[in-house]
Amino acid sequence: MNYDAIAIGAGLSGCSAAIQLAKLGYRVLLLEQSHYPMHKLCGEFLSVEVTAAFEHLGILEQVHKIGAQPIHRAYLTTANGASFRSKLPSTALGLSRYQLDLMLFQRAQAxxxxxxxxxxxxxxxxxxxxxxxxxxxxxxxxxxxxxGAFGKRSSLDRSLNRAFVQKRSPWIAYKGHFTGVDIADVIELHAFPNGYCGLSQIETGEINVCWIAHERVMKEPTHPELDIPESLAKNPVLADRFRHMQRVSSSLQGLSQISFELKENFHNDICMIGDTAGMITPLCGDGMAMALRSAEIVVPFVSQFLEHQITALSFKQQYAIAWRKEFQTRLQLGRIMHNCFIQPPLANMGVSLCQMVPALGNWIIGATRGKPQQLLGNELASNALS
Ligand SMILES: Cc1cc2nc3c(=O)[nH]c(=O)nc-3n(C[C@H](O)[C@H](O)[C@H](O)COP(=O)(O)OP(=O)(O)OC[C@H]3O[C@@H](n4cnc5c(N)ncnc54)[C@H](O)[C@@H]3O)c2cc1C
Incomplete structure (x- = not known):
């Protein structure tokens, strides 16, 4: 069978694009290398913009029914003891990737x-x-x-000879679910030398713990009581959290060579979406919203191309412009924040500054994510095409 569109990778961007295209009447094939349901390495913090996207995709009710945890506040700390507390501009959600990706995959089937x-x-x-x-x-x-919706790094990137895989990346990350502490409706971000760790509650009431660090922390001795690299325990709040937590996940999930390099929107005419087109640093907690949003951006162009309303060249140019307009500044800001947060003196200075001038902290939180109402314009555009 000849499909109108084939999406490679059934994560957030692949499922979202596939669902939207199928709803417009196209024959869509969605291919996923893993077997659903499965756990995925992620902070599992869903920024506010996703609510509109979930509604559009038809899973919002299910997300609430399953008990996604509302998150209203943020708490940032550094190894030197600085801290900043803030109210989030709107309600975010804590939901495991185990449930979210399965929900989207099943919605695509439906x-x-x-x-x-x-x-x-x-x-x-x-x-x-x-x-x-x-x-x-x-x-x-x-x-x-x-x-191409195959995520931050895939063996397919190598087969396709993409430029970013030629460059080694030192970033590693781990994630697991824990119990034993109550952080309620707060997303916590704790900086430590060479990395940072996020904590947020998910639908089971468990705490998702996800940390990213330079690979050099793996050469450090492990903290004798806490069984984590010593660097993490240099943040006193984080060390205290680990002291009270018990791991629920049978093992931690890990990933290496996480790259924040700029990538192309098209490679060999394959149209890239989600992390495959470019990844924001996890500190911003906006990667999932961006993955969903990139699918919303691409769908009207895909539809216009399939209907012979635009040429291949115009499809490529227009999508690249729209993608850059939406994400480029956010990605750059994310990289700057990441580089500051992993260096204790800069992290301390930045967090102390936010503590003194809360408006600055709130501005940064807002500037690293999209606007919830942005969906509306795009929704109208794709409706107009149907
Ligand atoms: C440490 C860390 C913490 C993060 N925390 C957060 C957070 O708290 N909040 C947030 O919003 N974002 C977070 N992110 C980012 C977020 O996880 C990603 O931006 C998001 O998952 C991107 O979705 P995607 O659809 O592009 O890719 P994915 O969700 O990764 O999906 C890609 C899919 O493609 C499949 N695939 C790969 N290769 C092939 C192949 N050859 N054939 C078939 N299938 C293939 C994979 O199995 C996978 O299912 C974090 C990222 C990291 C690294």
Whole structure:
């Protein structure tokens, strides 16, 4: 069968784009290498903009029913003892990726996307003029458009010879679910030398603990009581949290070579969305909202291309412009904040400054995320195409 669109990767961006395109009447194939449901490495903090996206995708009610944890406040601390507390501009959510990604995958199935998990894409050939062949561990598929939604780093990036994979990245991350402390409706971010750790409550009442650090922390001795690299325990609040927490996850999930390099919106005519197009630093807690938003941005252009209303060149140019307009500043600000937060003197100065001038802290929180009402304009655009 020849599909109108094939999305590679059934994370947030792939599922969202697939659902929207299927709702517009297109034949869509969604391919995922893992088997659902599964845990994913993530801070599991959903920024406010996602509410509109969830509603548009038809999962908002389910998200609330499952008990996504409302998050109203933020608490930032540093190893030197500085701290900043803030009220979030609107309610954010704590929800495990185990539930969220499954919900989206099932929603895609419900709107007639052909969904296949346990299938790995190994290569893609073709172009926008002649169509594509997608090679997988279970055979070949053909489609007019291919959406690359395979996340921050995939073996496919290497097969496609993408530029960013040639460069080694020193960032590693770990995540697990814990019990034993009550942080209520607060997203906590604790800086330590060479990294930072986020804590937020999810739908089970457990605390998702997710930290990112320079790989050099793995060479450090482990803290004798807490079983974490010593650097993390240099933040007194974080050390105290670990002292009271018990791990629920059978093991921690880890990931290396996390890259915040600029990536292309198209590679070999494959249209990239979500982290595959560019990833914001986890400190901002906005990657999932951005992944969903990038799918909203691309869908009207995909539709116009499939309807022969725009050329391949115009599709590529317009999507790249729209993507940059929406995300470029946020990505740059995210990188600056990340680089400050991992260096104790700068983290201390920044957090102390936010403590003295709360408006600055609130501005940073706002500037690293999108505006909730932005969905409306795009929704109208895609409705107009249907
Ligand atoms: C340490 C850390 C903490 C984070 N914390 C937060 C947070 O608290 N809040 C937030 O909003 N964001 C956070 N993020 C960012 C967020 O996780 C991502 O931005 C988001 O998951 C991107 O969604 P996506 O759809 O682009 O990719 P993903 O959700 O990663 O989905 C990609 C999918 O593609 C599949 N895939 C890969 N290769 C292939 C292949 N060859 N064939 C088939 N399938 C393939 C993968 O299995 C995966 O399911 C964090 C990131 C990190 C690294």
């Amino acid at each position: 709107v007639n996307v052909t969904c296949i998990d346990n299938i790995k894409v190994t290569g893609v050939t073709g172009n926008l003029s002649e169509g594509f062949t997608v090679n997988t561990t279970k055979g070949e598929f053909s489609g007019r458009i291919v959406l």
